[in-house]
Amino acid sequence: IAGITQAPTSQILAAGRRMTLRCTQDMRHNAMYWYRQDLGLGLRLIHYSNTAGTTGKGEVPDGYSVSRANTDDFPLTLASAVPSQTSVYFCASSTDQGQTQYFGPGTRLLVL
Amino acid sequence: GESVGLHLPTLSVQEGDNSIINCAYSNSASDYFIWYKQESGKGPQFIIDIRSNMDKRQGQRVTVLLNKTVKHLSLQIAATQPGDSAVYFCAENGGGYNKLIFGAGTRLAVHP
Numbered sequence: 603i604a605g606i607t608q609a610p611t612s613q614i615l616a617a618g619r620r621m622t623l624r625c626t627q628d629m630r631h632n633a634m635y636w637y638r639q640d641l642g643l644g645l646r647l648i649h650y651s652n653t654a655g656t657t658g659k660g661e662v663p664d665g666y667s668v669s670r671a672n673t674d675d676f677p678l679t680l681a682s683a684v685p686s687q688t689s690v691y692f693c694a695s696s697t698d699q700g701q702t703q704y705f706g707p708g709t710r711l712l713v714l
Numbered sequence: 715g716e717s718v719g720l721h722l723p724t725l726s727v728q729e730g731d732n733s734i735i736n737c738a739y740s741n742s743a744s745d746y747f748i749w750y751k752q753e754s755g756k757g758p759q760f761i762i763d764i765r766s767n768m769d770k771r772q773g774q775r776v777t778v779l780l781n782k783t784v785k786h787l788s789l790q791i792a793a794t795q796p797g798d799s800a801v802y803f804c805a806e807n808g809g810g811y812n813k814l815i816f817g818a819g820t821r822l823a824v825h826p
Contacts, residue, residue, distance in 0.1 A: 606757075644803065645758070645816040660813065692757050700807065702748060703814060705757035 604628055606706035608693050614712045615683050623678040623709050625693030633696045634676040635660075635703060636668060638689040645692065651676055652699050683713045722801075724821040733791040733798070735820045740785060741808025748814070749778060749789045750803045758803060761789070791822075799824045 609624045627634065636648040637660075647660030651670040665687060667679045676695075680687055690710050694703040727733045739747070745766040750758035764771045764778045764787075771778050777790040787804050801819040808815055 644818040645805075647813055650813075694757075700746065702760050702763055704760060705750075707757050 608706040608709050612710040621680045625676045627695045631695035633699045635694040636678045637692045685713045688713045722818045726823045727794050733794045735789045735802050737787040737804035739806045744806035744808035746807040748805045751800045753800045796824050
């Protein structure tokens, strides 16, 4: 069992480019989440999904979009990247909302 | 707004000693708390959780204590080992079941 996988591991991106971060879980968890982690600010929720077909906004959703076409996949898209989106991005999942969240290994993104 | 341990202090301990990592939370509506461990370059890893109907919960070498009166959470690690060196985050669900709020973390440095 792989748990949660994220791709790419790291990426350097020119400002203005579109980028999709991939997240896949094989635990059949209903809920999935995207966080960004910045020094001194901890983990901040970007978007979440309680179940396939539904999504919701977290604390810092601007500039990001998500989709949840099926249980396993929860991609995060930056439509037009800006330098302030330089961060480490973590995907997480839980059996249901309100349960313990399990995290992927992260994607390190540098926007120049 | 709510806050959970926004500072990132460093706790230095000798190998074999017990460690205590503290966390203050501000939302009295929170009823679920989690401790995560994050090693360098990796995603947060679940350690232990506790619900508000409990004051104490024990795991393997770890104990979480919850004091709702003063809104304080602590993680005790017995016989600290070099492998325990990491950043430890507390999280609360004060923002709703989908919105875990994380502190900035505490760095634990274990010296031989």
